[in-house]
Amino acid sequence: MAFSVANVRQDFPIFERTIRDGKKLVYLDSGATSQKPLSVIEAESNFYKFHNAAVHRGAHQLAEEATDAYEGARLKVAKFLGADEEQIVFTKGATESLNLIAYAMGNAEPGTRFALTSKDKIVVTEMEHHANLIPWQQLAARTGAQLSWFEVTPDGRLDLSNINAVITENTKVVALTHQSNVLGTIIPLKAIVARAHAVGAVVVLDACQSAPHMPIDVKELGVDFLVFSGHKALGSTGVGVLWSSELDDLPPFLYGGSMIETVTMTAATWAPAPRKFEAGVPNMAQAVGLGAAIDYLTAHGMSNVHDHEMALTKYLIEKLLQVPDLKIVGPTDLDSRGGTVSFTVGEIHPHDLGQYVDSQGVAVRTGHHCAWPLTRKLGVPATTRASIYLYNDESDCDALFDAILGAQKYFA
Amino acid sequence: MELDSLYQEVILDHYKHPLNKGLSETYGAQVHHVNPSCGDEVTLNVTAEGGVINSITWDGVGCSISQASVSIASDLLVNKSFAEADAILDEFTELMHSKGTKQGNPDVLDDAVALAGVSKFPARIKCALLGWMAFKDAAVRIKTTTGGE
Ligand SMILES: Cc1ncc(COP(=O)(O)O)c(C=O)c1O
Numbered sequence: 001m002a003f004s005v006a007n008v009r010q011d012f013p014i015f016e017r018t019i020r021d022g023k024k025l026v027y028l029d030s031g032a033t034s035q036k037p038l039s040v041i042e043a044e045s046n047f048y049k050f051h052n053a054a055v056h057r058g059a060h061q062l063a064e065e066a067t068d069a070y071e072g073a074r075l076k077v078a079k080f081l082g083a084d085e086e087q088i089v090f091t092k093g094a095t096e097s098l099n100l101i102a103y104a105m106g107n108a109e110p111g112t113r114f115a116l117t118s119k120d121k122i123v124v125t126e127m128e129h130h131a132n133l134i135p136w137q138q139l140a141a142r143t144g145a146q147l148s149w150f151e152v153t154p155d156g157r158l159d160l161s162n163i164n165a166v167i168t169e170n171t172k173v174v175a176l177t178h179q180s181n182v183l184g185t186i187i188p189l190k191a192i193v194a195r196a197h198a199v200g201a202v203v204v205l206d207a208c209q210s211a212p213h214m215p216i217d218v219k220e221l222g223v224d225f226l227v228f229s230g231h232k233a234l235g236s237t238g239v240g241v242l243w244s245s246e247l248d249d250l251p252p253f254l255y256g257g258s259m260i261e262t263v264t265m266t267a268a269t270w271a272p273a274p275r276k277f278e279a280g281v282p283n284m285a286q287a288v289g290l291g292a293a294i295d296y297l298t299a300h301g302m303s304n305v306h307d308h309e310m311a312l313t314k315y316l317i318e319k320l321l322q323v324p325d326l327k328i329v330g331p332t333d334l335d336s337r338g339g340t341v342s343f344t345v346g347e348i349h350p351h352d353l354g355q356y357v358d359s360q361g362v363a364v365r366t367g368h369h370c371a372w373p374l375t376r377k378l379g380v381p382a383t384t385r386a387s388i389y390l391y392n393d394e395s396d397c398d399a400l401f402d403a404i405l406g407a408q409k410y411f412a
Numbered sequence: 413m414e415l416d417s418l419y420q421e422v423i424l425d426h427y428k429h430p431l432n433k434g435l436s437e438t439y440g441a442q443v444h445h446v447n448p449s450c451g452d453e454v455t456l457n458v459t460a461e462g463g464v465i466n467s468i469t470w471d472g473v474g475c476s477i478s479q480a481s482v483s484i485a486s487d488l489l490v491n492k493s494f495a496e497a498d499a500i501l502d503e504f505t506e507l508m509h510s511k512g513t514k515q516g517n518p519d520v521l522d523d524a525v526a527l528a529g530v531s532k533f534p535a536r537i538k539c540a541l542l543g544w545m546a547f548k549d550a551a552v553r554i555k556t557t558t559g560g561e
Pocket of ligand 1: 096
């Protein structure tokens with residue numbers, strides 16, 4: 001059963017406030033970060049109020065409760081992704097998850113599975129967020145490996161026509177986004193995973209823009225690594241997820257407390273995954289907040305969330321296409337796309353457009369959205385981006401539409 | 413509405429009809445500055461003779477605030493000595509950081525006082541400063557290569 005947006009909105013305290021002199025808050029920037037339901041805010045603050053202690057460390061009741069809460073969150077994330085608990089690593093965010101993978105591979109002993117040399121190739125795409133591009137650029141620079149990429153077609157799809165030339169026998173890693181944070185494009189993952197695995201490469205999937213919005217099953221996706229950020233999925237800031245079935249073969253990235261098995265003055269051995277990758281006292285309250293977010297999403301049902309967003313995306317695109325001079329940057333058909341829509345409006349610069357619609361209470365993102373190579377390739381220095389979530393409805397799209405028309409008058 | 417204090421007529425005028433846009437063939441210094449948070453870009457050519465700036469030309473892409481601001485700066489700072497330009501630049505920078513508490517002195521800043529409203533929109537201050545910071549950079553380069561001559 002589809003849920004009621006009106007009821008959902010009541011769970012989010014931020015929608016009680018107004019914007020710019022009493023206007024209704026129209027939040028269309030969930031691609032950057034999502035709003036939080038009260039249950040998440042309370043889970044995080046209740047951790048501090050009632051259970052705060054360092055996880056995995058003390059011999060006292062609070063430490064037990066804190067550990068239970070933290071490990072409980074791990075279990076929730078695992079179920080959310082169709083994975084096993086010991087395959088879930090908590091990080092500070094997707095950016096850290098991706099850096100973790102790249103740095104850990106850089107730490108691999110020569111000759112071992114993840115070690116890269118100048119004979120190897122790392123493959124990315126032109127659609128990547130900087131967070132899934134620069135760590136690989138840098139790993140390539142450190143190891144001498146070659147970086148290559150799938151190009152983007154003018155309509156904002158990945159060009160797989162030369163897939164066998166891009167992913168070759170020498171390819172060790174294919175790192176790519178599941179859904180573009182700029183265009184909303186969902187990439188043809190199956191074909192890429194099949195080719196990558198045929199040549200023995202691992203696939204790293206940046207699910208920042210997909211995991212919060214659709215049912216995800218890592219076994220079905222068939223990838224080897226998957227990352228996302230808690231704060232884009234109704235959860236707290238400061239917590240991210242790294243899932244992998246290959247953690248045992250991956251060396252650690254950060255060294256320190258909690259990640260060891262034994263330590264002497266000259267050497268150390270590592271705890272089994274996931275602990276091996278969680279050095280130091282983690283962001284406990286935030287992980288617990290993410291657990292509450294996942295409870296919230298699961299209670300509504302990820303399929304329902306997805307259905308709602310797809311219906312609303314259809315409405316949003318149809319509405320936007322009625323605006324004179326508005327061009328959608330990215331796919332306009334609903335096939336393989338999500339609820340992130342980038343566009344330009346005639347000669348109005350996105351920064352000016354964003355400012356005007358903000359004066360009407362509408363929050364959108366403008367700029368290159370941390371994907372500068374992509375916007376450059378598509379020939380637009382910047383775009384305006386509207387991105388939706390389960391708390392948006394048609395009235396939000398209407399408000400954006402009216403605000404854009406207002407901006408056209410204002411800047412005429 | 414509050415927005416009108418940002419988008420003054422003067423600014424939209426400069427945006428639509430920018431002054432000194434189009435790069436000169438020769439220059440004492442050429443600089444290229446970008447605003448990495450939004451992708452705005454400006455290239456600035458500055459020429460000076462006898463310690464006086466005698467030409468500022470530019471090219472760029474960006475929002476109305478960044479483009480109008482370069483246009484205004486290119487008009488205001490030409491035919492000034494480096495010391496005078498520095499003083500104007502300081503006054504403008506101070507205005508941008510005034511959080512809406514200052515109007516700006518029109519005798520010094522001329523059209524640039526129209527940008528006073530930007531100081532109430534923290535995300536736009538960088539836009540307004542882009543061309544000015546590019547000028548500052550160019551001026552330093554000229555001074556270090558020619559000793560200001
Ligand atoms: C596709 C994609 N990848 C990676 C990131 C980085 O996420 P975070 O900034 O939360 O680490 C983002 C968010 O900005 C994103 O949209």
